[in-house]
Amino acid sequence: MTSEDLDQLVTAMRANAVSSLLVEAPDLTLRLVLPADSVAPMATAPTVVAKPAQISAKSPGIGTYAPRGLDDGLEPIVIGQSVASGEVLGYVALGSARQTVCAPIAGTLTGDLPEAGRITGYGDTLLTLEPSS
Amino acid sequence: MIEILSIPPLATVQDLGRDNHWFQGLGRAGAMDPVALKLANMMLGNEAGAATLEIPLSPASFRFSEDQVFALTGAACGARLDDVPLPRYWAGLAKAGQELHIGPFQQGGRVYLAVYGGVDVPEILGSRSTQLRESFGGFEGRILRAGDILKPALTPPADFPSNGVSISLPELSQPRGETIELRALPAAEHDSFTDIALTAFWSETYRITPQSNRQGYRLHGPELTRDHVGELRSHGIIPGIVQVPGGGQPIIQLADSATMGGYPKIAAVISADLWRLGQALPGDSLRFVQTDLDGARSAERDMQELFSTLANDCKAMKRLQQGWR
Numbered sequence: 103m104t105s106e107d108l109d110q111l112v113t114a115m116r117a118n119a120v121s122s123l124l125v126e127a128p129d130l131t132l133r134l135v136l137p138a139d140s141v142a143p144m145a146t147a148p149t150v151v152a153k154p155a156q157i158s159a160k161s162p163g164i165g166t167y168a169p170r171g172l173d174d175g176l177e178p179i180v181i182g183q184s185v186a187s188g189e190v191l192g193y194v195a196l197g198s199a200r201q202t203v204c205a206p207i208a209g210t211l212t213g214d215l216p217e218a219g220r221i222t223g224y225g226d227t228l229l230t231l232e233p234s235s
Numbered sequence: 236m237i238e239i240l241s242i243p244p245l246a247t248v249q250d251l252g253r254d255n256h257w258f259q260g261l262g263r264a265g266a267m268d269p270v271a272l273k274l275a276n277m278m279l280g281n282e283a284g285a286a287t288l289e290i291p292l293s294p295a296s297f298r299f300s301e302d303q304v305f306a307l308t309g310a311a312c313g314a315r316l317d318d319v320p321l322p323r324y325w326a327g328l329a330k331a332g333q334e335l336h337i338g339p340f341q342q343g344g345r346v347y348l349a350v351y352g353g354v355d356v357p358e359i360l361g362s363r364s365t366q367l368r369e370s371f372g373g374f375e376g377r378i379l380r381a382g383d384i385l386k387p388a389l390t391p392p393a394d395f396p397s398n399g400v401s402i403s404l405p406e407l408s409q410p411r412g413e414t415i416e417l418r419a420l421p422a423a424e425h426d427s428f429t430d431i432a433l434t435a436f437w438s439e440t441y442r443i444t445p446q447s448n449r450q451g452y453r454l455h456g457p458e459l460t461r462d463h464v465g466e467l468r469s470h471g472i473i474p475g476i477v478q479v480p481g482g483g484q485p486i487i488q489l490a491d492s493a494t495m496g497g498y499p500k501i502a503a504v505i506s507a508d509l510w511r512l513g514q515a516l517p518g519d520s521l522r523f524v525q526t527d528l529d530g531a532r533s534a535e536r537d538m539q540e541l542f543s544t545l546a547n548d549c550k551a552m553k554r555l556q557q558g559w560r
Contacts, residue, residue: 162398164555173403174322175311175341188319193401196555197548200401202327 112136157207158227165196167203167220167228183211184234191229194222209233236300237350237385240334243292245449248354248373248385251284252490253362260494263474264364264372267291267449267490268345268513270538271309275349277546278306278326278400285353285388286363288379290346295337297348299329300384304351304391310343310514327399328391343514352389367449367491396556402545414440415511415521417504418534422476424467424499432459432483436501437525441485445517449491452512454521458483461499469497475504477523487512507534 115123115136125132161167170192171178179191187208193200209231216228249272252265266272266289276285293312299305306326307314314321315336316329326349329335337346356363356374365373374383428436441456459479472478476488478498487504488496489512502523504512515521526534 162396163552165552168403170322174324174401175313176320176322186319188316190320190322190325190399190401193403195403196552198403198545199548199552200403201396201552201556202322202325202398202401204398 155233156212156230157209157233159191159203159205159229159231161194161222161224161226161228162201162203163194163196164223165194165201165221167216167218167222168193168195168200169215169218179211179215181211181213181215185209185211185231192216194228203228205229205231207231207233237303237305237387238298238300239379239381239383239385240296240298241381242290242295242379242383244378245292246288246290246295246379247365247367248286248356248379249289249364249490250286250353250362252364253360253366253372256360257471257473257494261360261366261369262492262494263490264362264366265490266347266364266513268309268343268347268510270510271345271347271513272349273542274324274402274404274545275306275308275326275347276353277542277549278308278324278402279304279349279351280392281349281351281353285349286356286373287347287349287354288385290337290348291344293337293339293346295346297335299331299333299335301331302391303329303387304395305329305335306349307337307346308349309346310340312340312346313338314346322401324404325399325401326395328395328397340516344516345513350385350387351391352387355386355388394557400549400552402549404545405541415515415519416524417508417511417521418526418530419475419477419502419504419508419523420526420528420531422500422503423470424461425501427461427463427499428479428501429460429462432457432461435459436485437523440520440522443515443517443519443521447517449489451486451488451492452515454485454487456484459485459501467497467499469495470500472496472500473503475506475509476500477502477504489513505531505534507531507538 121136123134170176185205189205190202192203212232213230249266252263272287273283308324311323317333359372370376435457439457441454444453444455446453472488474489474492478486479501480498
């Protein structure tokens with residue numbers, strides 16, 4: 103370890119409000135202790151609560167919304183449920199023909215479930231998802 | 236192309252069967268549930284009788300080697316495309332490399348997997364159905380097995396709805412555990428059975444036994460005896476005919492029915508109800524409900540009207556889609 107390395111460590115300790123540091127290596131043990139008054143208080147970053155991105159599952163057509171889980175062999179969906187990308191979330195029905203409303207991404211369902219029978223147009227937002235981290 | 240990764244026994248390629256060769260001693264074959272087959276083809280825009288896979292047991296797995304559209308109908312089967320669960324009665328896109336997995340059947344006994352244009356197998360004697368007894372038709376005249384590669388007859392259309400389509404149906408089949416009602420006509424030897432037998436036949440329930448396959452279902456229930464005994468000459472039989480062999484327990488002839496039989500015929504299930512048997516399983520109960528020719532014709536018209544409504548709704552939906560493309 104050189105004096106430049108040591109300077110860098112001390113600078114980093116001061117910048118990060120670290121008063122004690124122990125470095126152990128096969129051929130080296132180094133303990134650095136700085137006086138408390140030589141360590142700058144750590145700047146506190148302003149707390150920013152990022153609002154999670156909301157992604158919409160939109161209507162693929164014109165018709166009435168029909169929930170999944172009634173006659174399709176699938177379990178009904180619930181808010182808070184994790185779904186896979188492409189998973190069928192419901193239907194937009196025109197008579198007996200139905201287009202499927204699919205999850206555009208993998209994520210968690212948020213907001214409200216649409217009411218069964220709601221008249222919907224092409225591109226209307228039917229459900230929202232928070233992307234999986 | 237679709238590669239079969241795993242498939243249970245007795246899965247075959249079927250269409251609506253070959254009807255015009257009875258006089259040559261060749262049965263019809265064809266789908267056990269022609270309603271599900273036609274619905275799968277309707278959702279894809281295929282001809283109503285295009286060849287599909289008929290899968291009578293689970294589980295089964297397939298891999299798509301290229302982008303493809305396909306449809307699943309019949310029993311609810313917990314199908315998944317990779318990890319995404321699919322609804323019952325669904326048609327949509329599969330990307331190259333994706334795998335389709337069919338799980339345990341929850342309601343019904345057969346799943347139909349259709350591809351765009353139908354499964355590309357040779358048409359023989361007017362049909363692409365597998366004639367299992369005679370070992371021709373379908374895929375090399377045999378049941379399907381792992382490693383088989385199935386080819387769709389047509390390239391998938393670019394404008395197929397990317398999210399997929401589905402259909403809502405009136406409650407066609409009874410929920411599991413409820414008695415299936417089959418409308419039937421009295422057949423040639425109906426009146427030769429005793430009054431007790433006839434009363435039992437038209438009012439009691441019969442259970443489908445494990446001795447059941449595409450050729451016919453053996454039933455178990457009240458024993459049916461005849462007033463007259465003795466050998467009968469063999470007569471022509473067709474799917475739906477209910478025969479009663481010596482033991483007194485009826486057999487319903489189905490898609491792979493023989494063309495001739497010598498057992499007395501007590502009834503004939505109307506063709507509009509035969510698909511219900513295609514979705515029935517051993518252990519299910521059924522009851523025969525007597526009807527007449529007018530009733531049979533009316534049932535056939537009801538089925539045609541249902542398909543007409545479904546087809547019109549599918550066309551209307553397609554027209555609307557084209558409006559904003």
